[in-house]
Amino acid sequence: MHPSTTPADSKITPQVLARLVEIVGVGGILSAREELVVYECDGYTIEKNTPDVVVFPISTAQVVEIVKLCNQHQIPFVPRGAGTSLAGGCLPIGGGVMIALTRMKKILEVNLRDRYAVVEPGLVNVHLTNHLKGTGYHYAPDPSSQGACTIGGNFATNSGGPHTLKYGVTVNHVLGAEMVLPDGRVVEIGGPCEDSPGYDLPGLFVGNEGTFGVCTRITVRLTRDPAAYRTMLGIFNSIQDATQTISNIIGAGIVPAALELMDQGIIEAVEAAFHFGFPLDAAAVLLIEVDGLEVAVDDEARQIIDICNQTGAREVRTANSPKERLLLWKCRKQAFGAIGRLSPSYCTQDGVVPRTKLPEILAFIIAMSEKHAIRIVNVFHAGDGNIHPILLFDERDADQVRRVLAASDAILEKCIELGGSVTGEHGIGVEKINLMNKLFSEIDLAVMAQVRDGYNPSGLCSPRKMLPTAGACGMEHIERSTPGRRAAL
Amino acid sequence: MSLAPAAESDFQPSTQEELSRWLADNSTGPARPVFAVGGGTSTQFGYPSTVAGQTVSTTRLDRVIDYPARDMTVTVEAGITIERLQQLLATERQRLPIDIPEADWATLGGVLATNASGSRRLGLGTMRDAVIGLSAVDAEGRLFKSGGRVVKNVAGYDLCKMLIGSLGTLAVVSQITLKLRPIPERSAILWVPLSAIGEAEPILERLTSSATRPVAIDLLDRRGAELVSAKSRLSLPVNAAVLVVGVEGGVRDTDWQLRTVQDEIRRVQSGESHAVEAGEVDNLWSALTEFPVAIEGPVTFKASLLPSRTVAFVEQSARFGCAIQAHAGSGIVTGHLPGSAETVESAQAIIRPVRQAAEACGGSLVVMRCDDDWKATLNVFGRSTPATDLMRTLKTQLDPRGLLNPRRLFGDM
Ligand SMILES: Cc1cc2nc3c(=O)[nH]c(=O)nc-3n(C[C@H](O)[C@H](O)[C@H](O)COP(=O)(O)OP(=O)(O)OC[C@H]3O[C@@H](n4cnc5c(N)ncnc54)[C@H](O)[C@@H]3O)c2cc1C
Numbered sequence: 001m002h003p004s005t006t007p008a009d010s011k012i013t014p015q016v017l018a019r020l021v022e023i024v025g026v027g028g029i030l031s032a033r034e035e036l037v038v039y040e041c042d043g044y045t046i047e048k049n050t051p052d053v054v055v056f057p058i059s060t061a062q063v064v065e066i067v068k069l070c071n072q073h074q075i076p077f078v079p080r081g082a083g084t085s086l087a088g089g090c091l092p093i094g095g096g097v098m099i100a101l102t103r104m105k106k107i108l109e110v111n112l113r114d115r116y117a118v119v120e121p122g123l124v125n126v127h128l129t130n131h132l133k134g135t136g137y138h139y140a141p142d143p144s145s146q147g148a149c150t151i152g153g154n155f156a157t158n159s160g161g162p163h164t165l166k167y168g169v170t171v172n173h174v175l176g177a178e179m180v181l182p183d184g185r186v187v188e189i190g191g192p193c194e195d196s197p198g199y200d201l202p203g204l205f206v207g208n209e210g211t212f213g214v215c216t217r218i219t220v221r222l223t224r225d226p227a228a229y230r231t232m233l234g235i236f237n238s239i240q241d242a243t244q245t246i247s248n249i250i251g252a253g254i255v256p257a258a259l260e261l262m263d264q265g266i267i268e269a270v271e272a273a274f275h276f277g278f279p280l281d282a283a284a285v286l287l288i289e290v291d292g293l294e295v296a297v298d299d300e301a302r303q304i305i306d307i308c309n310q311t312g313a314r315e316v317r318t319a320n321s322p323k324e325r326l327l328l329w330k331c332r333k334q335a336f337g338a339i340g341r342l343s344p345s346y347c348t349q350d351g352v353v354p355r356t357k358l359p360e361i362l363a364f365i366i367a368m369s370e371k372h373a374i375r376i377v378n379v380f381h382a383g384d385g386n387i388h389p390i391l392l393f394d395e396r397d398a399d400q401v402r403r404v405l406a407a408s409d410a411i412l413e414k415c416i417e418l419g420g421s422v423t424g425e426h427g428i429g430v431e432k433i434n435l436m437n438k439l440f441s442e443i444d445l446a447v448m449a450q451v452r453d454g455y456n457p458s459g460l461c462s463p464r465k466m467l468p469t470a471g472a473c474g475m476e477h478i479e480r481s482t483p484g485r486r487a488a489l
Numbered sequence: 490m491s492l493a494p495a496a497e498s499d500f501q502p503s504t505q506e507e508l509s510r511w512l513a514d515n516s517t518g519p520a521r522p523v524f525a526v527g528g529g530t531s532t533q534f535g536y537p538s539t540v541a542g543q544t545v546s547t548t549r550l551d552r553v554i555d556y557p558a559r560d561m562t563v564t565v566e567a568g569i570t571i572e573r574l575q576q577l578l579a580t581e582r583q584r585l586p587i588d589i590p591e592a593d594w595a596t597l598g599g600v601l602a603t604n605a606s607g608s609r610r611l612g613l614g615t616m617r618d619a620v621i622g623l624s625a626v627d628a629e630g631r632l633f634k635s636g637g638r639v640v641k642n643v644a645g646y647d648l649c650k651m652l653i654g655s656l657g658t659l660a661v662v663s664q665i666t667l668k669l670r671p672i673p674e675r676s677a678i679l680w681v682p683l684s685a686i687g688e689a690e691p692i693l694e695r696l697t698s699s700a701t702r703p704v705a706i707d708l709l710d711r712r713g714a715e716l717v718s719a720k721s722r723l724s725l726p727v728n729a730a731v732l733v734v735g736v737e738g739g740v741r742d743t744d745w746q747l748r749t750v751q752d753e754i755r756r757v758q759s760g761e762s763h764a765v766e767a768g769e770v771d772n773l774w775s776a777l778t779e780f781p782v783a784i785e786g787p788v789t790f791k792a793s794l795l796p797s798r799t800v801a802f803v804e805q806s807a808r809f810g811c812a813i814q815a816h817a818g819s820g821i822v823t824g825h826l827p828g829s830a831e832t833v834e835s836a837q838a839i840i841r842p843v844r845q846a847a848e849a850c851g852g853s854l855v856v857m858r859c860d861d862d863w864k865a866t867l868n869v870f871g872r873s874t875p876a877t878d879l880m881r882t883l884k885t886q887l888d889p890r891g892l893l894n895p896r897r898l899f900g901d902m
Contacts, residue, residue, distance in 0.1 A: 113697055113797045114820075136698055158643045169641065171650065172618050187875045193793045193852040194819055195604065195615075197870045198880045198898060199659075203617050203650025207643050227700060251559035253582060253671030293702065296742035352639040354560040384641040385560075424641040432644075439644055440634070447633045447887070448646045454886040455879070466645070 010095060011075045012052040020055055020097070023065045028103070030054040039080070039098055044088035044431050051078070051098035058103045060178060060186060060216040067214065068184040070097055070460060078462045079214045081122065081153030084145045086348055087429025089157065089209050093464045099214055101152050107131055108217070115222045116175055116192045121152025121215050128220075137222040140167040143425070144333045152215050158207030160425040162258040162332065165383040166291070167223060169425070171206040178217035179205065182461035192219050204451070209427050210462040212455045226257070226291035230301035231319040231328055234286040234308040235279055239263060239366070239378075241312040242284035243358040246382045248307050249288075250355045254300060256383060257291040260332055265377030266390075269338040270331045278331075282314065286382065287332055289325075335379045336390075342377065343392035349408050351415035352424040355385040364414050365389050372403040386424035387415070413438065428466045436468050498526060498546035505550065505566070505624060505632060505663035512661070513630025515543070515892075522895050523628070525661040527568060527599030530591045530782070534603060535656050535897035536869060537861045542895075547598050550663055553577060555638070562621065562638055564666040567598025583669040586613035588778040598662045604654035608735065608777045611818035612704025613670065620649045622666035627659070628892040638666045651883065657894040658902050659887045673737040676704075677747050678770050681754060681762040682728035686710060686807060689732050690800045691757040693817055696734075699753055701746040703818070705735035707777060710803055712812035712827075716783050721776035723769050726761075730803070732817075733777065780814040781857065785825040788836050788859040788867070792843065794820040794852040802846055809839040820852065833863040840867050848872060870899050 012031070020029055030036060031053040040048040052075075057063045070077045076096035083090050092098050104120035107128065111117070112135055119128060125146040128139045142161035143149055149159070155177065160169040167173075176190030190202035205212055236242040242261060249259065262270065263284045271278045278285060286308070290300040305316045319325040339346050353361045362378070365387070369376040380388040389411055393400040412422045412435060422428075422435045436445060449467050456462075502508035515521060522542030526532060547568035554564040558581040565574060571585075571592035578584050588607025589595050595605070601623075606615040622636030625648075635648035652662055683689055689708050696706060709717055714731040718724070725731075736746040747764050754762055765773055781789065794802055799817045806813050810827035824843070830836040836859065844854040848871065856869045877899065884891070884902045896902075 111797075113694065114795045115697075158647070160641055164641070168614075168618060171647065172614070181879075185875075187879055189876050189879065191851050193795055193850070195606075195654075195791075195793045195821060196876070197853050197855050198877065198902075199655055199883055200604075200617060200650045200653055201876055201879055203653065204647060204883075206650075207647050224702065247559065250561060253561075255671070293700075293738070293742050293745070295745045296738055299739055299741070352637075352641055354557060354562070354639055356557060356559045381641070385639055386641045419637075420639045421637050421642040421644050423644050424639070425643055427643055428645070436645065439637075443631045444633045444635070444645070447627065447631070447648065448635075450886045451646055451648070451651070451883065454882040 010052045011073055016069065016073055016075070017053065019069055020053060020066065023062050023069070024055050024057055028056045028058070039083070039092070042083040042085040042088060042090040044086050044429065047088055047091055047430060049092055049095065051092035052095045054098040054100055056100050056103045060180060063099060063180045063214050063216055064184050064186060066097065066099060067180055067182065071184060071458070074460065076460050076463050079152070079156070079210045081150035081156070082124065082148045084149045084153065085157065085427065085429060086350065087423070087427040087431040089427055089429040089465065091430050093430070101150065101214070104216065111192070112137055112222065114192055116219055117222055118217060118219050119151055120217060121150060121155065123151050125149050125151055125154060132222065136225050138225055139220055140164070140173055140223040141170045144336065151218055151220070155206055155215050155218050156208060156210050157425070157427045160381065160384070160386065162260055162381060165259055165381065166255050166257040171203060173221045173223070174202050174206050174218060175221055176202050176219040177205060177215050179213045180216055181213040182456040182458065190219065209429060209466050211452055211465055213461055228294040228297045229289055229291045229325060230297045231287070231289045231325045232301060232304065233317040233328065234288060234313045235282045235315045235317070236284045236286070236312065237282065237314050238312070239284045239362050240359050242286055243362050243382070245286060245308055245311040245313065246358055247356050248311055249304060250383065252303070252307060254303060256288050256304065258287070258289040259383030260287040261285070261378060261380055261382040262287065262332070262335065263378040265342065265375065266335050266379040269341050270335050272341055273334070273338040274327065274331050276327055276331050287328060332379070339377070339390060343375070343394065345393050345395040347391045347393070347404055347408060349387070349389045349391065349411060350423050350426040351387050351412050351420060353385045353387065353415050353418045353420035355383070357418040357420070358382065358385060361387060361414060361418060365411055368407045368410050372407040374400065374403050374407050376407070381424070384424065385420065430465060433466065433468050499543040501546045501549045503549040505626065508545070508550070508661060508663055509626045509630045509632040511545070511630070512626050512628065516629045520890060520892055522892050524894055525657045527596030528570060528591070528594035530595045531599060531603045533858045536864055536900045538895050538897070540895065545661065547596060547661070547663070554664060558583060561669045562640065562666060563669060564638060564664065565597060566664050567601070567662045568596050571595045571597060571600060578669060579672065582672045584672050585619055585667055586670045587615060587619065588774065590779045590782045597665055601653055601662055601665060602655060602657045606821070608705035608707050608774070608816055610816060610821070611706060612702065612737070616653045617650055619667050620653060620665060621668050623649050623652065623662055624664040625652060625660035625662045628888045628890065632663070636666065640668050656898050658884060658898050659893065661893070674739045675743050676735060676737040676770055676774070677743045678765040678773050679734040679747060679750055679762050680725050680765055681732040681734065682726045682760060683730040683732060683758070684728055684760065686730040686800060686804045688758055689730060689817070692732060692754050693800065695753055695757050699750065701736060701749050703734050703750070704737050705733065705816070706818040707733040708799060708803055708815040708817040709733065710807040710811070710813040712810070713780070713814050716785065716812050717776045717780060717814070720779055720783055721769070721772045723765070723772055726763065777814070781823045785812050786828045787830055788826040788840070788863070789857045790824050790840065790854055791857050792822040792824065792847045792852060792854040794822065794847055795850045796820040798846070798850045802843065805846055806843050809843070811839070833866045836863060837866055844871055873899065
């Protein structure tokens with residue numbers, strides 16, 4: 001720790017720093033330039049800014065003290081989990097104090113009879129499910145980043161994942177939370193009993209992107225493990241056939257547990273990394289999983305295979321063992337990591353369209369790829385209509401960068417035009433703040449701002465996130481020049 | 490309990506723009522309180538207003554805006570009745586999978602505002618799982634929206650969740666988009682009479698690791714079971730209590746589930762269980778659904794508990810002579826006080842201890858229905874918590890003049 005490196009204009013005076021050390025201890029604080037660099041951005045790397053100081057509280061009481069101190073000195077603060085946000089949710093705008101929750105990672109209670117668990121916010125998502133192995137229960141939301149991201153981060157962004165198609169996203173599994181509000185008050189919202197009287201505060205607080213305070217404890221619903229799985233791989237010669245198949249499966253009233261699409265570009269990268277045996281000449285594969293009772297899954301799987309064949313699948317393979325299934329999922333969940341093989345930089349987009357519009361949006365993505373001469377590959381939560389086009393480029397080439405931004409914006413605007421949204425799970429953060437007024441009216445945004453101002457009137461907590469500032473596009477603080485290279489897990 | 494809103498309301502907009510203009514007009518000058526009403530099935534719930542105002546009925550806001558069945562979503566206006574909505578969805582073999590009483594009167598907007606639900610919430614969820622977007626008008630007449638028409642969306646705060654269960658105190662909901670579910674090939678119900686309420690405990694415990702996946706597990710005390718049996722017009726055997734287990738799915742899998750649950754139950758309990766005849770299942774679902782409005786005594790309450798406390802709670806309420814339906818998998822209990830609770834004091838003598846039991850496990854007890862004069866004494870919503878302050882913040886931010894259903898929630902929101 002080198003307090004002397006704090007910038008002169010910072011509100012972090014030596015007194016403030018000393019008080020922070022008092023609160024979290026010498027081992028719970030970082031303030032040297034070179035240590036802070038790690039915290040200048042999250043998974044969204046276009047915009048960077050170092051916080052003045054990062055603190056690692058280990059208790060709610062410490063978080064309260066930190067927040068109160070920030071209020072006293074009018075210092076902005078921002079909560080951070082694992083920093084895997086792809087929307088810049090952790091960007092410390094205006095510097096200030098970053099509150100990293102990664103040391104609050106205990107599982108406080110598991111109650112199987114009442115189907116809930118209470119955890120600290122810094123707990124890594126997959127650690128909860130690992131902890132529950134053998135109990136017959138699991139925590140359902142499974143973002144592809146689940147090996148790294150925290151449940152507090154999931155709470156703040158309302159994360160989804162492949163299996164949220166059937167089981168619902170984070171908000172459908174959060175029963176309650178303890179919040180340290182932006183003014184330092186500690187409040188318990190919801191709890192293990194369902195339907196508490198009055199407004200659904202847990203429902204409103206999930207997805208607040210860190211703007212309603214710091215979440216210091218979460219009560220989550222546990223879900224029974226499925227008794228059986230059938231995992232299939234549909235192989236298609238055209239992307240249109242693959243997207244039509246998705247549309248037909250949903251249209252037939254089948255809700256698989258997961259329904260993911262990977263196109264040729266991704267298949268190539270994943271195959272090089274994992275040697276699963278994906279056909280390199282296929283235009284797209286669908287990773288389809290049904291789960292449930294042993295007596296039911298075969299019927300459902302057969303229905304799906306029939307639909308695949310009717311819509312021109314070249315072949316439908318079935319995972320023959322739990323090991324093969326896990327490998328398939330590993331390929332899917334680490335697809336992002338494999339992209340590094342394809343190009344020096346990439347930019348992952350996150351948009352949503354009604355599921356029947358998937359053929360249309362995929363065709364549009366291909367057209368944009370051609371128009372802007374940018375290679376785009378796709379791996380996404382197809383069953384939800386949640387697309388993730390990944391734009392490949394070289395960030396050293398300014399013209400490519402410009403074309404990537406143009407293609408991204410065009411795709412997201414097309415999502416809006418098709419009746420969809422500009423984010424299905426990654427959030428608005430700072431990345432998409434300029435799209436908010438394309439999706440919402442001035443009144444919609446004003447109402448949201450009123451809600452936020454009720455809880456965060458000073459704006460010190462996660463400043464300038466999610467909602468554009470009135471009368472501005474919201475991006476004026478940033479030079480939006482490079483789409484960055486997304487950190488790969 | 491149904492009002493005839495057409496006759497009594499002061500204004501019945503037929504478009505949300507009309508509603509918006511009317512509320513905007515109302516809010517200028519000496520603004521009057523506004524009471525939004527849908528089908529009028531739940532107007533008894535909450536504290537009555539002490540000031541006069543105007544009633545606005547949503548029943549003419551009942552158009553289907555968009556039903557892209559292949560996307561499994563539907564957008565409708567808030568005044569559509571549940572019955573009409575379900576009929577429409579059934580033409581595509583889809584449904585809103587929530588059990589709602591008085592479906593011929595209840596409007597979707599009213600269901601959203603009261604967060605109504607029923608037996609199948611265990612397997613199929615509640616309104617918060619189904620609503621993906623909405624439009625609403627605030628006290629100043631501002632028409633705003635939240636969410637959208639796609640099943641996955643995290644753009645902006647989720648004001649849908651905020652408005653579910655808000656009892657019309659924050660805004661008048663005008664349009665709703667729902668995520669739908671397919672109608673299953675079949676649903677089946679097991680009816681298990683028990684010679685004591687306490688016999689349910691080992692069964693419920695066993696079901697937490699059942700090989701099956703019930704969509705509903707209801708525990709009825711004797712009076713509750715009699716009520717359901719009579720309503721269903723099936724002559725189902727009633728004993729000290731009845732456990733009801735519902736499953737849904739394909740023909741083969743529901744058969745298997747019924748058999749398996751029966752086996753599992755037999756291992757911990759010796760009595761008989763009855764698989765309800767296929768032709769009678771719908772009748773029984775509807776009797777279970779109508780239970781909260783199958784009005785018996787002077788007071789109806791809804792308690793929220795840890796599921797593991799349900800049996801003890803039902804035993805306690807049954808001793809007071811209540812008729813009880815407990816969604817035992819979710820810990821949500823509806824109870825009707827006996828007719829003998831003729832005075833507010835005698836009602837309070839029951840409500841106080843059972844509420845204490847609910848609150849002791851972190852739950853709550855809300856009085857859903859009673860004489861307006863009894864509400865202050867019975868305390869409709871029970872204790873307030875620090876979270877109540879956060880709710881008050883929302884009310885202050887969104888309806889600072891307290892124009893929308895004033896007092897209805899907690900007596901001051
Ligand atoms: C390779 C990769 C794959 C991904 N796949 C998915 C996916 O499948 N589905 C999906 O939804 N997302 C996905 N993401 C995005 C990201 O992982 C999620 O948004 C995740 O929930 C972020 O968790 P985190 O702990 O990293 O939070 P962070 O990135 O640290 O923070 C995210 C936001 O939450 C706030 N926050 C964090 N913790 C708290 C807290 N305790 N209290 C209050 N606010 C808090 C932060 O201020 C910030 O605004 C992926 C990201 C990567 C890099």
